[in-house]
Amino acid sequence: MSEHDTPDTAVVPADDFGHGAVRLDEGHVIGTGGLPDRFENPGLPPHQPRMSDLTEAGAKRAEKQVAALFSVSILGTLVFLVSYFAIARDTYVFIPGIGDVDLSNVVLGTSLGAALLGIGLGAVHWAKTLMPDHESVEMRHTMRSSEERRQGFVDTLRAGGETSQLTRRPLIKVTLGAAMGLFALPLLVQLVGGLGRLPKNELSLTYWSGEVGPDGKPHFKPLRLARDPEGTPIKAEDVTIGSVFHVQPDGLLPDPTSDEPELRAGLESGILEAKSKAAVLLMRLNPSDIKSQKEKDWGYDGIVAYSKICTHVGCPVGLYEQQTHHLLCPCHQSTFDVTDDCKVIFGPAKRPLPQLKITVDDEGYLIATQPFREAVGPSFWERGQ
Template sequence: FFIGAGAVHWARTLMSDVEIADERHPMAASPEVKAKVMADFAAGAAESGFGRRKLIRNTLFGALALVPLSGVMLLRDMGPLPERKLRTTLWAKGKLLINMNTHEPLRPEDVAVGSLTFAMPEGLSEHDHNFQVEIAKAALMIVRIQPEDIKDKRELEWSHEGIVAFSKICTHVGCPISLYEQQTHHVLCPCHQSTFDLSDGARVIFGPAGHALPQLRIGVNDKGFLEAHGDFDEPVGPAFWERG
């Protein structure tokens, strides 16, 4: 109360309410001062003989040209370059789709209509020291959709009997997607509600995600197990500047 009372008293009685116009004057130096400064600079340069001493001049220019390299070294010390690590995953041609819960290879009959199944590539174990890094890129979600309900032509070609496989990593900030709506074939990211249509190339229909979920082309091997036909056709997860 006293602080407020003091502020009101200061504003009403102590603070001046008289408006005074203060003319602004140019801050530039007068022509005489400018001429004297330029003359002094020219005289100093002539007396130093800098223009005639080419070795000193050229080494100075060379040193200035190399200054940006210090910035390159500082940026390099921030860590190793990602190279193509952000573009590729462990998925490759012939890799079996392993059920994340049972750790067994998946068969087409294991994927029921309306269910959402999570898979990882063959050879990846939860006991591996780099498991979290690799699964963050290779995590897969699998659903079975009636072939006549798939709108995207390429999605249908990359599926097997309506079984489609898409990256589980949201293209907004990389959260794992885990909510599936059977009737609409929509999946929802729980972090920021980005919604993707799995019947139409997993395109974004709502939310802040910037692009569709990458699809993994799958098929069945001679033993009846679901397998990958290669890696994702584009990097998984959020966009990054090296993506091009």
């Protein structure tokens, strides 16, 4: 680099590298001797002939290789067709390193792969060995159109505006603009209006809240805690210390012995929707381990029930660590401390899991004495209202 190539040349500060030797790109040049500023493109390198260009034997060998690859493809197709009919659907074989596999899947997929790869590799090998390998050169042109063409385009647009009188008649211009701006609205309103209904207070209600009456308010009825998915009620004495029960409200779960799909009456929506909010985890702790008085009061003799729906984005908080009494959500690893009112001790969730207040009824079954006092599951804007 020399100092006189372009006026905007900047000089790289010499202390950048902190050494004594003077580098030529530091602007100190002696004896350029009339050399060009830049190297010149030497042009395409000399062509290297391939084996198949040099000898007929080389070309013949390439031909055979290509033909062999195409034959592999033909063979693959035949194997596919035969095995499609020949291999029974539920045949399993053991393949070392993979394990028990569905034979039909392996053979069909592999033969299809061979049929395709044979064609592909054959074609590429053909191109690389026998097709011309002299480079072609195509010239580029700037993307920009010539000035006349650009001017012509502008002229056409302007002429269009003028001959249609759009430019002279602002009333048309304004109303057309407004009409074009508005016409999508009906379609948009139809779509958005029809996609779903309003949430109202549904996100704050669960099956535990009771049936919603005609006044729009739920009417609470104490429900037994039932095993999920069996649907059988739970006695307090069944819950031993350290054990954990997956719970749904009694009456929600369908009869597991019935083979018929069923829909529960009295539900706003289906069973899955109710289950996704009503799911509860039931654990028994040594009462002395419980740090929160409210937790003790809302439980029964160390048995506590908490919403199973994570307060982060709503995954079931499915992992209970018996030793530490931690609940872990497998989706994003929020961790809740069951001994301390299920407060968040780690992870992205902010709020504790809501507790369900429970006691036992006359027959010794666990029941909920009040619904959840706050919305379960993920946060939403108006949940505090």
